Amino acid sequence: MFTGTHRRIVSMWFPRLASDRVLRAHPSEAPFVIAARTGSTELIYCLNPAAEQAGLHRGMRLADARSFCPDLISRPAEPARDTRLLRSLRRWAERFCPWVGFEGTDGLVLDITGSAHLWGDEAALLADMRARLERARIEVRLAAAGTRGTAWALAHFGDTEDGLLALPVAALRLAPETVTGLQRLGLRSIGDLTASPRAPLARRFGPDLLLRLDQALGAQPEPVTPEAEPPQFSVRLTLPEPIGLEADVMAATERLLAPLCAKLAAQDMGARRLCLTLRRVDQASQQVELRLAAAMREPARILPLFQRGVTEVDAGFGIDQIRLEATQVEPLPLQQIGPTNQPRPDHLADLITRIGTRIGLENIQRFLPADSHIPERSFLIAPAAFSEAQGGFHAPRPRPIRLFPPEPIHASGAQPPARFRWRRMTLTTARATGPERITPEWWLPDDNWRSGLRDYWKIDTREGRRLWLFYTPQNPGWFVQGEFA
Template sequence: PPPQMGRIAGPGQAYGALAPLPVAALRLDNATVAQLNRLGLRRIGDLLGQPRAGLARRFGRGLVLRLDQAMGSAPEPVSPARSPDRFAVRLTLPEPIGLMEDLLAGIDRMLPRLCARLEARGKGARVLRLEAHRCDQAMETVTLGLARASRAPDRIRPLLEMKLEQIDAGYGIDMLRLEVLQAEAIHARTPAGHMQAGAAVQARQEDGAALEDLIGRLGARLGLEAITRCHPAESHIPEKTFTVQAAAWSEPAAGDWPRPPRPRPLLIWQPELVHAPERPEVPERFRWRGRNWEPAAAEGPERIAPEWWLEDPNWRSGVRDYWVVVTRSGERLWLFFAHGGALSPGWFCHGSFA
């Protein structure tokens, strides 16, 4: 029977340990294993009894090399996996603390040391955890996520300060620990070109840093997933001209947004039914959101057809004619008349310009 898993063959017993194993144990590709099986060579012992020159000529030197490595005739160096970098600092307190000022003082002692270690490895913190160990053996923790990886104490400290109110000091805290749960490489950005161009690049970088700090502060309260930004998308369908992405894990949209053939409203929502006669002409009056409206002016129509190659439940009403309707009370609404496809025709409101 084949040897049990985890056993090591003794001196001179390699042949007996390997011979019963299937040829796939040599870590060969599937095509070579299938070809060997077709020839009746299913066990390693079947290969060890064959002439080496014939095996190399028929199957290549890779098969012979795997046999030599299995028998110990050829070296197979193994490089151990490098242990991941861990960044953490600890502060043991001589007396228990519980005041906010004392916690901040402890962070001011730990954070520069942690950031120095990150800088030495060329990395920045993306997610941090602060552990507050209490005298009663309980532990309070807060987790902080950053919009961008950073190793600047003056940018991380205000975000940690916002989280400290979540810590219950109990009878006192006698040890603090600050650990980086997720680190990312940070590449230095050096302005290039003439002085004016370099100054412009530096100004954009400062604006970007201020925006990232704002995202971090809002994310500390609301959660980073709640802070989003829009990116342009290739589509003539109004509600598909953009995609929503998490601001902390995406870059601002590069370049200018493509201009639509006609102005688009500031606010767009799911089409809402408008009670009006089922005719393609702009109605003299209509009812929407429980109110009666009277158009004072209208501009249009702009015809938009559905994407016939996609099945979109929102566009089963068929081709739409969009109108910019200015009401007598001053609102500028985006109305469309759906000519009817799988559904009945009718008027809908899709957005507002103010």
């Protein structure tokens, strides 16, 4: 019945991938579920054995599950993190064979043909897979067969390879509506399908049903396609004679930048980190690392930024090989240009890169708006190289250019004082603008705002100081918190 007797395929199914990912970092023996939102309802997406023993199941409403199991622990679904874990498992599975592909969103498929003897036999290979995943606290169901379809069926529904015909029709990886339609006709097992006329099945359910059946039986091939390796953005230049002059190294770097940037442009990518490796004739190597403030792929912009690092290189008895690699890249798609939209170089990014090579990119920071009326919370400070400039500083009234912790002054009454003393200076109020009442954000703990609301005033003094004062009605007092330009 099976034609692919020499080919061996392993199906690796992770039935609790999402919950295992969370419980590996935060182990718990209590009932645990991963919930995914569908419309306005949260449904159980994945669960651990303790939750199953409590009577819960996939697709169950989370609210109903909590009524069955009051001590239930839940977390929201994070498909992106599950995908990253599955990709990591795919790379790990390459230790067993080079042909490893994805099987849906929770499984892998391996073509171990010619690889099992490295572990002694096929049973030892599967045992090693199972033991390693068990130590990693990841539940797995394994099965090996002569075809990909049979391996998948055995991993999901269990049984021996000779008992394929006794498995339900759902083991053929069919759509749920197709499985329901076959069951209504009384065709509940794969053996029932093989005994039925093919033409009526094809007319009623389409060609996919017979294709899946033939793939499982080995009548139709189904290759295992491994994931394509990501492109490598690196170039190398071997020199016929050693060089040592700074100008020669910069000229060689310029030659390498052109093909590297062409590779980046072909993939619509830009470099954020570059590594220039200089190998000397004594086999010692020196590296010049360049971190860019923005994604770039223009050789003319990148080359001058290497100047400072190349200057500090010790060439020794000469450099005979140079390698340039983009170790960190980001998407940089092409932009539509026109008469009014011409591309201009980002000189600010170049300046940040130049300064960042001396003091570190993280030390060059910018202000970003925050969604808060509280003066201290109305802005964020973030590294300029790793954040985008944003608008959004739309306060109802002007804010001072300098903001500092509140400093008390001696004054009484709810109106701004005519004269007051601040920082050993006696100041006279010439004009007072306000008040602007700001109430505390009660949902955030902040000791500085526990006294209640504040009435802010802009005070222009006759001595030339322009200050930002506020008054606290609950606990009467005046304070200076900022100074205008």
